Amino acid sequence: MLNVGINLGFGKLDESLSDEEMYHAEVDLAVRAEALGYDSVWAVEHHFSDYSMCPDNLLVLANIAGQTETIGLGTGAVIVPWNSPLRVAEKALMVDTLSKGRLLLGVGRGLSRKEYVPFNIPLEETRERFDEASAMIFEAVETGVIEGDGPFYKQPRAELRPGPRASFADRRYCVAGSPDSLVSAVNLKARLMSFIVRPVPDLMGNFNTYRELYEKTHGEVAPPICLNVNMYCHEDDSLAQERHFEYISRFFHSNVDHYEMAGDHFATTKGYERYADGARRIKEAGLQGAADKYAETALWGNPERILGQIEAIRDVLGDFELIIAPCFGGMPYDQAQESLELFSREVLPKARALNGDRVSVQA
Secondary structure (H helix, E strand, O other): OOOEEEEEOOOOOOOOOOHHHHHHHHHHHHHHHHHHOOOEEEEOOEEEEOOEEEOOHHHHHHHHHOOOOOOEEEEOOEEHHHOOHHHHHHHHHHHHHHOOOOEEEEEEOOOOHHHHOOOOOOHHHHHHHHHHHHHHHHHHHHHOEEEEEOOOOEEEEEEOOOOOOOOOOOOEEEEOOOHHHHHHHHHOOOEEEEEOOOOHHHHHHHHHHHHHHHHHHHOOOOOOEEEEEEEEEOOOHHHHHHHHHHHHHHHHHHHHHHHOOOOOHHHHOOOOOOHHHHHHHHHHHOHHHHHHHHHHHOEEEOHHHHHHHHHHHHHHHOOEEEEEEOOOOOOOHHHHHHHHHHHHHHHHHHHHOOOOOOOOOOO
């Protein structure tokens, strides 16, 4: 059965909203998602910008835990190099305890110089920091003990309280796109989470690499890949297209600015060389052309169209998990709510019946 969650982006591209109004609207989407039957709600981590402002997603999820009963609570993701491994593990165990075992712990490396510079961390160090700290975190939430003797995190052995209430073995996620990140995800024995920026068929090389390496390393079929994608659903297909492309274009422009995605620095930054290809594609297509291509990769339209898009992904990818971002680019929250409600009524039950096969690439 297809698991479907929602992702909270905490972007404030509608200048008429205050920070407080945006926060309460995002949390309201999370609470509504449980009532509408979604499986999980995820929160990003971002700093210093209207592009997205959620400096502590575990804190947000603790708040949501207090207003819900059953929905899974995911970090999408904790950006590990910006945080102390000790504090991430402590807070993760606390949220899991408060929510009675609902935490889905996702980790990532981060990309934006605009965020890394204030943290005084060079981009060239992020891979080593991520690998060292994420292994410490996942070991700690499993055992209740954290320690480390690496070059970045000298951590004396400490017993964490509260301790683990259950294993995180099936609740580990890792945002990954580059070859090095795929290796990191496999080494962590984590589920691969991918933010979709190109059509899924174009990403199958990465997905198959992950699956092959996972099977070779762990001797078992890789878990379903988790796709994170923007979604706008409306009964009027033409209106859905108009609104979707308007808001996704605004979001894309903000994304390119925040990450400097068209910049030349990726080609000479250790660990981020693959992003130079993305910068080249943006320059070749032009900013608006690239935005339109990005919009096409998302889920949009009336329920029938979106269900067909999900089925097409299943046909290419096999079994997968789906996380939809329902509000982006300054979309009014009432439109996001109506979209979530329509999706839950008309798409969610049918999408869950689209059973995909667990994919073994060694067969």
